[in-house]
Amino acid sequence: xxxxxxxxxxxxxxxxxxxxxxxxxxxxxxxxxxxxxxxxxxxxxxxxxxxxxxxxxxxxxxxxxxxxxxxxxxxxxxxxxxxxxxxxxxxxxxxxxxxxxxxxxxxxxxxxxxxxxxxxxxxxxxxxxxxxxxxxxxxxxxxxxxxxxxxxxxxxxxxxxxxxxxxxxxxxxxxxxxxxxxxxxxxxxxxxxxxxxxxxxxxxxxxxxxxxxxxxxxxxxxxxxxxxxxxxxxxxxxxxxxxxxxxxxxxxxxxxxxxxxxxxxxxxxxxxxxxxxxxxxxxxxxxxxxxxxxxxxxxx
Numbered sequence: 504x505x506x507x508x509x510x511x512x513x514x515x516x517x518x519x520x521x522x523x524x525x526x527x528x529x530x531x532x533x534x535x536x537x538x539x540x541x542x543x544x545x546x547x548x549x550x551x552x553x554x555x556x557x558x559x560x561x562x563x564x565x566x567x568x569x570x571x572x573x574x575x576x577x578x579x580x581x582x583x584x585x586x587x588x589x590x591x592x593x594x595x596x597x598x599x600x601x602x603x604x605x606x607x608x609x610x611x612x613x614x615x616x617x618x619x620x621x622x623x624x625x626x627x628x629x630x631x632x633x634x635x636x637x638x639x640x641x642x643x644x645x646x647x648x649x650x651x652x653x654x655x656x657x658x659x660x661x662x663x664x665x666x667x668x669x670x671x672x673x674x675x676x677x678x679x680x681x682x683x684x685x686x687x688x689x690x691x692x693x694x695x696x697x698x699x700x701x702x703x704x705x706x707x708x709x710x711x712x713x714x715x716x717x718x719x720x721x722x723x724x725x726x727x728x729x730x731x732x733x734x735x736x737x738x739x740x741x742x743x744x745x746x747x748x749x750x751x752x753x754x755x756x757x758x759x760x761x762x763x764x765x766x767x768x769x770x771x772x773x774x775x776x777x778x779x780x781x782x783x784x785x786x787x788x789x790x791x792x793x794x795x796x797x798x799x800x801x802x803x
Contacts, residue, residue, distance in 0.1 A: 551669050
């Protein structure tokens, strides 16, 4: 398990470092393009990319701390701290989006016609490059997050996707402004705000679900049920409970077996179930199995 955790941490760190490098280059490039091309939407987009750098540092810290080994004071590990990192990331993302939306509304409501300048073509080019790069980073980060089941890294992936959506909004706003509707440029900032806030809500909700011991989805439960029933000596399942603990899963199982089994035979059944669950579900950190006699009457 520790080797697997170490490999996951290395992958998360490498993806995060790559993310920081890409976001630094993009944010500087988009800011320069926004200033030179007089585009409020592109400047807002640059701020969003810059916030990605900060959020990635949060992800790195969350992954690093959550992968610490269990100790005397934290005997079940530190996995939930990754959820804390995801929650912080969601808050940062929401505040960034609200700030962008506020600036866009201010410009729409209070700027004069002279203030609503027509953005240059450089801003359009920057938006297209950003869309391509950020969508690529979304799929790259999402694949790594799914591989190691990291909620913080998955949140960072969706941060990339929100940045790609922001750039699409920027492109539409800039193009509309260049076609004679200058108000569309700051209006794009407001649309970007809504997209970012929604993405932050999704990240926050997922992190909270993992903080409050939410059970696994129905498909996972059904697969576990079939796997347990397939083990030799199992008569039927009495109890199957799961809970998400950060990016890991804990499983509690009670099965009934023949009354005449020896203690060693009953233990073998429990051990086989334990190994089957942990070997077929990499995100399961621990599986506790109890074997009941078939004749035992269970009461809630």
